[in-house]
Amino acid sequence: MSTESPLLSVRDLQTSFPMRSPVLRRTVGQIQAVAGVSFDIPAGGTLGLVGESGSGKSTVARTIIGLEKARSGSIVFDGDELTSLPKASMRRVRRQLQMIFQDPYASLNPRATVEQIIAEAWQIHPDVVPRNRHRAEVRDLLERVGLNPDHAERYPHQFSGGQRQRIGIARALALRPKLVICDEAVSALDVSVQAQVINLLDDLRRDLGLAYLFIAHDLSVVRHISDRVAVMYLGRIVETASQDELFTRPLHPYTQALLSAVPDPKPWDKPAREQIIIGGDVPSPADPPSGCGFRTRCWKAEETCAHDVPELTTRLELHPAACHFATELAGAAR
């Protein structure tokens, strides 16, 4: 780890949504979607943020780029505190901070050509690319993301799903960002095409020095692309480590269960591992369990888990995990 300050630094971030009663017509409570999340991403680094539906991982992304308002905590990006930044300055910052969405069908304007879609950002930020360079720059970008530059005049519906995701990537790159948030960016793609887009994201990081916040539910994809990984459950990070550490020595029971549940196309290649199948579903963030959020599905849960929220700390010089029994579980890991 370098001593330089990270490109993105998130501290104790909390985001909540008001719960309204249709009968009383007023706010009756708060759904804590993100309940105190902290992480850093260095310039050029990739953090994989993993979790199932309802874990709050997408809300973290939406709060960082300002689509949701943080309730408390801090988000420092490239020296700017985003939670208190005036709107006018946010525009300057957002140039460096782009996002790629899951659904390439829904996130592209069907009535605009590819060139218009990509060049749109330069109308807001005219200093990035002068008008007379737009056409040439669009062609360069299309080439870079593996599309035919001659297709700049085409409309989104004339492309396949994988190609549309490449258009989304080209649009994100148009402003030469430092950090790109990929929210389930490859989840909707067929496996054969997904691998193409993963390789493209890999190349772009290497060639352009991009940093990624890579949000996904697919652990094997996250393992492939990330330097560090954070696992979220019910609005909290329950474990974080380097990619290598997390996948070879998971400490939190949830991470262990998650890894165990990933379908393996060649199960016979490995020594028989005991499959952990946890029961139940992710509890509703509107009504989370007391203490540790995972205790209702955890096979290690004891009395103390119902009272004390386990802190995300390093125990026994291992990596941080939010479990009272992390040291015990370290030995039992896979």
Place this chain on the structure above:
Amino acid sequence: MALLSVRDLRVEFATSGGVVTAVDGASFDVGAGETVALLGESGSGKSVTAQAVMGIVPKPAGRIPSGSISYDSKDLLAPGVAKGLRGREIAMVFQDPLSSLNPVFRVGAQIGEMFRRHRGASRREARAAALDLMKRVGIPAASKRLDDYPHQFSGGMRQRVMIAMALALSPRLLIADEPTTALDVTVQAQIMDLLTRLQAEEGMSLVLITHDLGVVAGVADRVILMYAGRVVETGPLREVYEHSGHPYTSGLMASIPALEGPRDRLVPIQGSPPDLLDLPSGCSFRPRCQYADEQCAEVEPVLRQLPDRASTHQAACHHPEGVLTDVH
């Protein structure tokens, strides 16, 4: 003899862009008590094949101009036959349980309906049978949940309800179309575990339709891999995964990021999935294939046994020798 036998099945759809051949001469068998995976990406024709078996190809856009489907020596394509067997003999579970359940009826009543309608059970009997089924598919506090509505269930629990309905009349063939695709990975593991257990208990045949090669490994006995409406490879699962004879199969295997071992660069399949309105001549996979030559453009390859492999392992490729030696 096979329980289900599909021969040269062809399914066409009339679209605004022209006639699309969604299934183009597919043939396969499913034996009694066997678990078979029907694999393929979007547009491969795997779901339409299942619709044809169930007799639910959307009309009037879809039609079956040729081919045959026989189930237990009955002709499923003859008028009325599929409808008579649906639910009793052949049942299906879909990807999205919320749109398959009626939102305004209580879950217990919806499951019980199967018994009332097909078995002439009384309300009380149907309710008791529904409760038994809900317990069998692992719905906690089943007696309390009988009177809940579908929206009060989580995605995983709704899929359990669908499975309970499918199992109600003890079918001999269960077709599950992407049953876990919409679910979280921990819940997916639960549902696959449940399906495997029920298959063993009931001794029924199970057809698992999925795009995910990993989900069915260790579950299915045999795989049928489809591409652009055609069966391109079939055989025992481990045999097909380890000794892929079709470049599409080996390409899919190489596209999956590994969960352990070195993080090598992925080797994706080049190009885009096929446009069914504009398929290439000869082999549909040809534009994405490194082995393609003139023969592939002229002659559509048919399924045939692979050199030095088991007779049950077949691939539709002119150059399986190259695929087999390059990958392994």
